Amino acid sequence: MIDNEQVEILLNDVLENHGYDFLEYSPASIKRRIIRLYGLDNFVSFAEFRYTVKTDKQYFKRFLEEITVNVTEMFRDPSFYKSLRNDVLPVLGTYPFIRIWVAGCSTGEEAYSLAIVLKELNLLHKSLIYATDINPSVLEKAKKGMFPLSYLKQYSENYLQSGGLKDFSAYYTANYSLAKFDESLSSKMIFSTHNLVSDHSFNEFQLILCRNVLIYFDKGLQHKVFNLFDSSIEKLGYLALGSKESLEFWPKAREYKRVKMEKIWRKL
Template identity: 50%
Template sequence: MVEEISHTDFTELLRIIQQRYGYDFTDYSAASLKRRFSRFTGFAGVHSTFELKHRLLNEEPFFREMVRYITVNVTEMFRDPSFYKVLREQVLPRLASYPIIKIWHAGCSTGEEVYSMAILMEEAGLLDRCRIYATDINEGNLEQAESGVIALKDMKEYTANYMQSGGISDFSNYYTAHYDKAIIRPFLRRNIIFFQHNLVTDQVFNEFQLICCRNVFIYFNRALQSRVVKLFYESLTSLGYLALGIKESLLYNDERAKFETVNLANKIFRRKM
């Protein structure tokens, strides 16, 4: 494991990644990204930054493995139950007025929060007219998310989250157990579209009533956060909702004036007219 990556080596790594593969990490939080690079070198058995740069330049599978490693975000079903409770009580009744409800999960990771949303929509009687677009930069995340397979050992914790969020059913109705795996039932997966999207470089692709981008901003610097919020603003319908992570904020964002606060504690905002 490389103990510490110098500023010069870090800049060179970002240049290699951008020029060789078209991935732009220059506006990610430098401190966080350096730590992830260092951890990846230990994971991959790389002993120097020279070796890391050499392999990135010459081995595309190695680069793909690195992207999968450094862009994996911690996630869980019904994470922050109070957030989902507010969605149930304050947001979904408004969304019910639309004939077709379009939701974007940006940075969906391995899909746990996407399936949580599908359960919410099912219990509100809205899933049949809902389209959930789940995107991530990480191809490995998307493959796992689309499979609908979750570790069975996590379901006890997820059941507790679900109940705290105001769940009205038996949580086990939403998955089947198979050995050490929980498999999300097909009826929850039918209206979810998974595909790769890069928040740094890609553009608006639809118009949404709700965008969830939770616990992704913490990896971006302030300039990139503002660019991404501008993308979200342009992707929302008038009075559409934007949800961020509990520890994230629009407070110092250049686009802040374009949104009103729905629930500050749970970081739910609404696009102004």
């Protein structure tokens, strides 16, 4: 078993040698990810694990991918997407150009879901979705827009519950075990690495989606990231969080107004 002290040693190594700062992640979650990876890769001692993470660049790619959580789905929380479709995007549709940031996009399922809604509202042609993640390898997957066919039944149900208007299968072609999503969707996406812990604001957006990313951060880091978002959202723009995340305890929360029952806030 790896103890708290060893976790700290490892995370300090990672910061010093690779420039990624995990020290403000929620301790129990990050520890669990580390222990999981240690077991998955059959390390025999902490010393060996530490040495490999520190010195092996190829292994560090895997470390980064496994230590962060990359579980996501299309149209997760259908009622959230319903609210985007009915309450948020029609308002943004009155702008000449819509800039959206999906922060922590992982393998891209949310970016594609969003593009589908924009397309159905006839807004995709004037939208640009910036999809970013700390992790270069998940972005490679996101660019391809190919998701396991076995998940599509669930995604299709989510889509219909979210108020989807079409036959979901019109958006992809089945290719062996994968569903390849239409390139008209990804043509409006820009993929780039961005580390919410250390990177700055890079544009102004009318909508930022960051769902189920902040749960892995401690409170201090959450507030830093809210400040980063605040400096990246236009006046009257929107911020969307995961179903168990909240702006509530952030000092500037008063400058935002909640949109109905969903975890969506509008900057006043």
